[in-house]
Amino acid sequence: MSIRPVCAGNPMAKLIPIPVRRAAQASSRVEALVRDMRARSLRSAPDGTIDTRGRPLRDLRISVTDRCNFRCVYCMPKDVFGRDYPFLPHDELLTFEEIARLARLFKAQGVVKVRLTGGEPLLRKNIERLIEMLAAISGLDLTLTTNGALLARKAQSLKDAGLERVTVSLDALDDSVFRTMNDVDFPVERVLEGIDAAAAAGLAPIKLNAVIKRSTNEREILPLARHFRGSGHILRFIEYMDVGHTNGWRMDEVVPAAEVLKTIDAEFPIEPIDPNYPGEVADRDCTRARLSTDGKVYTCLFGTEGFDLKTPLRAGASDDALGDAIAAIWRQRADRYSELRTAATGALPKVEMSYIGG
Secondary structure, three states: OEEEOOOOOOOOOOOOOOOOOOOOOOHHHHHHHHHHHHHHHHOOOOOOOEOOOOOEOOEEEEEOOOOOOOOOOOOOOOOOOOOOOOOOOHHHOOOHHHHHHHHHHHHHOOOOEEEEEOOOHHHOOOHHHHHHHHHOOOOOEEEEEEOOOOHHHHHHHHHHHOOOEEEEEOOOOOHHHHHHHHOOOOOHHHHHHHHHHHHHHOOOOOEEEEEEEOOOOHHHHHHHHHHHOOOOOEEEEEEOOOOOOOOOOOHHHEOOHHHHHHHHHOOOOOOOOOOOOOOOOOOOOOOEEEEOOOOEEEOOOOOOOOEEOHHHHHOOOOHHHHHHHHHHHHHOOOOOHHHHOOOHHHHOOOOOHHHHOO
């Protein structure tokens, strides 16, 4: 088992967002915009696709939908994301072809791993076709994060399309606790069936993410550890995070990683393990960018502003111009949110996790 702390980032960092403009504008203006942003970035950034803290761009999370069939209390609470919530219209979402093109351009800047996320990515119609397109890009490690609700019937088709592994959110084994946390009365047994189906399909090693919230599911830590001990799956406990503005985050509801470790160690003596890849966890090295459902790049899960790539993409910008924009965005990055997080930072403006992917 491994303990994963929150992602590094700094919502107070100064960003240089690409202004949103109509796609009908002439491509020459888009090219000028890209050149200007690159020039401003390079004045204060080192050569190469590394950020201001020397971190390379290696991982890309792509949100393929802002919709989800769960209403988890720490992510999409039902009192906010109700039946009348204004989710993005379909024409605002990046097409599969646009996603694949941007993935190739991110790869050219150093990305070696792409993770599809959401919302719930398995809600995106014909997601297997996108996986096929991304799997055709040589040298990319292709994974997907899911709540597991649809995994039992989709695991084999995902593997056949070229997906390599899955990460499943699983916050409790106790059915009543699990139903309370997903807030749509979904049974835990169906998620466990999905995990078994993913293992049978070869989508392994499977990672299991458990978000631990004080007075909600901290008693599930040991049952989860007992259940998956020796299974070959990677169980990861995640601190309840101050993402977005809708989850009512409070510092006193966070169960610190040290407490989780102590709880497990009392029954199963544990020791640190090496990361599966550089940048796997934030306190070692954060190398992750995020592409939102509607084509904005965020350099941190806790970012306040995104960098619009959809507008120049649809206005006819060249691959070179878009690649330069991606490089410039990363080179000015200075996020280090985990070092700054306090009770006070919870009130800072942030984008919702369901929009840019967990």
